[in-house]
Amino acid sequence: MELDDRKMKILKAIIQTYMETGEPVGSRTISKYTDLNLSSATIRNEMADLEELGLIVQPYTSAGRIPSDKGYRLYVDNLMEEKEREVSEMKNFLIQRVDRVELLLKQMAKLLAVNTNYATMISAPRYHGNKLKFIQLSKVEEGKLLAVVVVEGNIIKNTILNVEGTISDEDVLQLNILLNSTLNGLTIDEINLGLITKLKEKAGYHSGVVGSVLEAVADAIKVDEEQPQIYTSGATNIFKYPELSDGTRASNLISAFEDKHELLELINDSSDEEHGIQVYIGNETPVQSMKDCSVVTANYELGDGMKGTIGIIGPKRMDYERVVNTLKTLMEQLDIIYHKKE
Amino acid sequence: MELDDRKMKILKAIIQTYMETGEPVGSRTISKYTDLNLSSATIRNEMADLEELGLIVQPYTSAGRIPSDKGYRLYVDNLMEEKEREVSEMKNFLIQRVDRVELLLKQMAKLLAVNTNYATMISAPRYHGNKLKFIQLSKVEEGKLLAVVVVEGNIIKNTILNVEGTISDEDVLQLNILLNSTLNGLTIDEINLGLITKLKEKAGYHSGVVGSVLEAVADAIKVDEEQPQIYTSGATNIFKYPELSDGTRASNLISAFEDKHELLELINDSSDEEHGIQVYIGNETPVQSMKDCSVVTANYELGDGMKGTIGIIGPKRMDYERVVNTLKTLMEQLDIIYHKKE
DNA sequence: GTTAGCACTCCTAAAGAGTGAGTGCTAATA
DNA sequence: TATTAGCACTCACTCTTTAGGAGTGCTAAC
Numbered sequence: 001m002e003l004d005d006r007k008m009k010i011l012k013a014i015i016q017t018y019m020e021t022g023e024p025v026g027s028r029t030i031s032k033y034t035d036l037n038l039s040s041a042t043i044r045n046e047m048a049d050l051e052e053l054g055l056i057v058q059p060y061t062s063a064g065r066i067p068s069d070k071g072y073r074l075y076v077d078n079l080m081e082e083k084e085r086e087v088s089e090m091k092n093f094l095i096q097r098v099d100r101v102e103l104l105l106k107q108m109a110k111l112l113a114v115n116t117n118y119a120t121m122i123s124a125p126r127y128h129g130n131k132l133k134f135i136q137l138s139k140v141e142e143g144k145l146l147a148v149v150v151v152e153g154n155i156i157k158n159t160i161l162n163v164e165g166t167i168s169d170e171d172v173l174q175l176n177i178l179l180n181s182t183l184n185g186l187t188i189d190e191i192n193l194g195l196i197t198k199l200k201e202k203a204g205y206h207s208g209v210v211g212s213v214l215e216a217v218a219d220a221i222k223v224d225e226e227q228p229q230i231y232t233s234g235a236t237n238i239f240k241y242p243e244l245s246d247g248t249r250a251s252n253l254i255s256a257f258e259d260k261h262e263l264l265e266l267i268n269d270s271s272d273e274e275h276g277i278q279v280y281i282g283n284e285t286p287v288q289s290m291k292d293c294s295v296v297t298a299n300y301e302l303g304d305g306m307k308g309t310i311g312i313i314g315p316k317r318m319d320y321e322r323v324v325n326t327l328k329t330l331m332e333q334l335d336i337i338y339h340k341k342e
Numbered sequence: 343m344e345l346d347d348r349k350m351k352i353l354k355a356i357i358q359t360y361m362e363t364g365e366p367v368g369s370r371t372i373s374k375y376t377d378l379n380l381s382s383a384t385i386r387n388e389m390a391d392l393e394e395l396g397l398i399v400q401p402y403t404s405a406g407r408i409p410s411d412k413g414y415r416l417y418v419d420n421l422m423e424e425k426e427r428e429v430s431e432m433k434n435f436l437i438q439r440v441d442r443v444e445l446l447l448k449q450m451a452k453l454l455a456v457n458t459n460y461a462t463m464i465s466a467p468r469y470h471g472n473k474l475k476f477i478q479l480s481k482v483e484e485g486k487l488l489a490v491v492v493v494e495g496n497i498i499k500n501t502i503l504n505v506e507g508t509i510s511d512e513d514v515l516q517l518n519i520l521l522n523s524t525l526n527g528l529t530i531d532e533i534n535l536g537l538i539t540k541l542k543e544k545a546g547y548h549s550g551v552v553g554s555v556l557e558a559v560a561d562a563i564k565v566d567e568e569q570p571q572i573y574t575s576g577a578t579n580i581f582k583y584p585e586l587s588d589g590t591r592a593s594n595l596i597s598a599f600e601d602k603h604e605l606l607e608l609i610n611d612s613s614d615e616e617h618g619i620q621v622y623i624g625n626e627t628p629v630q631s632m633k634d635c636s637v638v639t640a641n642y643e644l645g646d647g648m649k650g651t652i653g654i655i656g657p658k659r660m661d662y663e664r665v666v667n668t669l670k671t672l673m674e675q676l677d678i679i680y681h682k683k684e
Numbered sequence: 685g686t687t688a689g690c691a692c693t694c695c696t697a698a699a700g701a702g703t704g705a706g707t708g709c710t711a712a713t714a
Numbered sequence: 715t716a717t718t719a720g721c722a723c724t725c726a727c728t729c730t731t732t733a734g735g736a737g738t739g740c741t742a743a744c
Contacts, residue, residue: 026706039718044707062707062724136480140492148490148500150482158490158498235600239593251581254596258577368737381687386738404693404738687744692737699732706724713718 001049009036010046011055012079015067019317022243024064069282069316072294076279076320101125101155101302106231108310108330113234116323118314119257123267124229125155125306132186135179137172137213145172145209149217152306159216163209171206178202179213188218228267228308230260241315244292252289253313262287267309270297277327282316294318298327302338343391351378352388353397354421357409361659364585366406411624414636414658418621422663443467443497443644448573450652450672455576458665460656461599465609466571467497467648474528477521479514479555487514487551491559494648501558505551513548520544521555530560570609570650572602583657586634594631595655604629609651612639619669624658636660640669644680 013034017025027043038046047065050056055071058064067075105122112120134150145161182199183191196214200207235257238244244253256262269286270278280286280295287295290313297311310330312323355376359367369385389407392398397413400406409417447464454462476492487503524541525533538556542549577599580586586595598604611628612620622628622637629637632655639653652672654665 024706028706040706041708041718041720042716045717048708058707060725062705063726064706134480134482134488136478136488136490138476138478138490140476140496146476146478146490146492146498148478148480148488150488154482154486154502156488156500158500160496233600236593236597239589245589247581247587250592251578255578258575366737370737382737383687383689383739384685387686390739400738402694404736405695406737685744687742689741689743690739691741692739694738695736696734697732698734699730701728701730703726703728705726708723709721711718711720714716 001052003053006036007046007050007053008079009034010043011050011067011071012075014047014050014056014065015071015075015079015317018066019319022241022315022317024059024066026064029064067317069284072281072316072320073284076281076324080321080324082321082325101306102229102231105308106233109231109233112310112312112326112330113237116312116314116319116326117234117237117240118312118318118323119234119237119253120232121257121263121266121311121313122231123263123308123310124231125302125308126228126271132183132188132191135176135183135213135217137176137179139167139169139172142166145213147213147216155306157217161209161212161216163212167206167209175203175206175209175213179210191218228264230263230267232257232260232263237314241317243317244315249292253293256287256289262289263311266290266295266297266311270311271299271307271309273297273299277324277331279320279324292316294320296320296323296327298331300331300334302334343394345395348378349388349392349395350421351376352385353392353409353413354417356389356392356398356407357413357417357421357659360408361661364583364657364659366401366408368406371406409659411626411658414623414662415626418623418662418666422666424663424667443648444571444573447650448575451573451575454652454654454668454672455579458654458656458661458668459576459579459582460654460660460665461576461579461595462574463599463605463608463653463655464573465605465650465652466573467644467650468570468613474525474530474533477518477525477555477559479518479521481509481511481514484508487555489555489558499559503551503554503558505554509548509551517545517548517551517555521552533560570606572605572609574599574602574605579656583659585659586657591634595635598629598631604631605653608632608637608639608653612653613641613649613651615639615641619666619673621662621666634658636662638662638665638669640673642673642676644676 010030013030014025017029017033027040027047030043030047031038031040047056050071051058051065054068055074056065057068059066102124105124109120109122131152132149133152133154134148136148138146138148140146140160143163145163145167147159147161149157149159151157178199182195182202191214196211199214200210203210235254238250238253244250265286277296277298280290280297282294283291285291285293285295292315293313294316295311295313296318297309299307299309301307310327312318312327314323352372355372356367359371359375369382369389372385373380373382389398392413393400393407396410397416398407399410401408444466447466451462451464473494474491475494475496476490478490480488480490482488482502485505487505487509489501489503491499491501493499520541524537524544533556538553541556542552545552577596580592580595586592607628619638619640622639624636625633627633627635627637634657635655636658637653637655638660639651641649641651643649652669654660654669656665
């Protein structure tokens with residue numbers, strides 16, 4: 001048995017109805033809903049076929065049908081049509097570049113959550129491949145240096161270093177000049193051992209400080225590399241969907257959002273996928289606590305190398321069209337704003 | 343009718359039993375539980391009296407009794423005895439001063455949540471009264487200055503300033519010297535208009551920059567003043583208590599923890615209370631969504647002026663003794679660690 | 685003052701009945 | 715041959731009923 005055009009139409013109708021109501025869809029509903037002008041009996045026959053194909057399931061005998069993961073997958077891959085985009089709000093919001101990326105991301109997460117009624121997550125850009133823009137050491141108190149590192153995209157990292165022995169203000173000045181002239185414009189990866197040795201030589205008897213500065217820089221960046229900052233919003237939106245609101249499920253989901261550890265897997269998994277938008281349906285997700293959810297991710301890029309991931313988490317019957325379109329629009333807008341200047 | 347010793351004992355037994363089970367407590371239970379050696383009938387008479395006094399209530403006719411808010415209040419104020427403190431873990435954890443306060447607070451929130459099985463909240467120290475330690479301007483790119491402000495306690499704020507016109511490196515250096523020599527050691531409050539005017543005069547034709555630097559500093563600090571950073575942990579612990587886990591209640595509570603707005607009220611309310619520990623039972627709390635909870639807050643102080651608030655949020659039948667003792671211990675330890683150096 | 689005894693209340697869980705949405709199958713129809 | 719009408723059947727859901735039990739309040743005896 002093959003999946004002919006009519007079956008497709010019926011499947012689509014089932015999925016769309018189920019998305020709205022969240023309740024099993026019966027044959028009579030479809031018979032009236034579609035422009036196919038078929039009796040409920042015919043629909044029933046077709047539905048039996050669709051079930052045999054594994055695209056829909058009955059929660060119990062003689063109930064209506066709900067889409068299976070496979071059904072959703074087919075819908076997302078083939079049946080979904082692009083709506084005209086709702087750009088307005090996003091556009092206004094993104095109209096100008098923001099100096100502090102974190103702020104932008106936080107607001108973006110919130111905006112998306114409010115707009116979609118799903119939970120959202122945005123990972124701060126990974127440094128990987130980012131250029132060092134500026135390093136500054138300052139003596140804060142005796143034995144303590146403040147190191148400020150600015151990376152492309154005006155991401156700022158502060159670290160306080162404990163240094164042994166005394167350093168004069170003049171020394172600090174010299175070190176700053178040395179560090180900046182040597183390291184500026186390099187990516188994190190380009191700062192290799194050879195360079196470090198060379199730098200230490202030049203630093204003379206302050207080579208120890210140079211060492212710990214670089215260590216601290218690497219450290220500050222590594223911390224973010226391994227557990228990048230993740231902003232979340234709208235976690236409580238899941239309570240709007242009864243199929244996710246029961247005790248344990250909700251608890252697990254909210255926990256995932258709270259300690260953000262599991263979200264990392266999601267980011268790691270989807271960030272391989274170059275640039276595109278990825279949809280995880282039910283069991284496809286790498287995150288255990290989201291087996292009953294669907295997740296849509298997109299990889300954004302702000303400047304050169306400043307890449308991160310946006311994720312939208314909702315019930316399996318989420319409005320894929322709207323979510324995918326919203327994300328696509330967002331990506332495009334970001335592209336326009338952050339690349340036109342070059 | 344007055345509250346004699348025996349009634350006290352019975353009330354205490356009821357509350358303690360209810361804390362463990364979360365279910366209405368019957369007369370027979372108390373009759374066996376206590377060392378009073380009274381029959382259930384006698385207990386029943388006493389319980390009727392306690393109910394008349396408003397200290398316990400029946401959820402429905404002929405059910406056992408549960409403590410009322412007033413009952414809990416009496417318990418917290420008079421009946422609760424100090425257990426020997428469990429210092430061990432806290433002590434190990436706090437043994438050394440940490441350079442980055444934020445990190446300490448984050449960990450502290452988590453530790454408390456895991457230990458108590460309640461939700462926790464810690465507000466980052468308010469700047470109010472804190473001394474400025476260090477200001478540093480750096481030219482990051484043309485037209486953009488990076489301002490780094492360090493306040494006592496090594497709290498670091500970064501802001502990027504857009505400046506019109508060009509500034510030479512030499513100018514930046516001069517401004518740094520000027521700003522630091524004038525402002526270091528002052529509290530935020532001490533930087534008044536007179537001082538600013540004087541500073542602007544000295545800055546000569548860069549007075550505009552000085553203005554915007556100070557504005558930015560004030561701004562960065564004001565943002566924190568108005569909506570101080572709040573770290574939360576263990577919000578999902580509330581699912582461990584059936585009386586808080588139902589849909590709407592849980593959703594509201596978790597929401598409060600997510601956007602942290604409501605938590606501010608709690609902090610503002612309790613931070614008036616100088617140093618002590620405060621217990622809010624049920625309706626006593628200023629936060630709407632916590633009417634069915636109890637909240638215990640404590641005000642901590644790290645250095646001079648670095649004050650913040652810790653809050654523990656749980657069900658009304660929370661283990662007040664343990665929570666209060668844990669917080670007391672924590673306060674003491676912080677005191678010892680952060681004040682002995684002076 | 686304390687206690688045993690007993691009738692009474694009211695929640696809870698289980699069992700049963702009725703309802704309705706929806707199905708699968710069969711036979712008639714176009 | 716595809717479609718449809720008709721009908722028996724299934725099963726979740728709701729309501730009601732029932733029985734059980736925990737716990738009470740009251741009374742009378744100790």
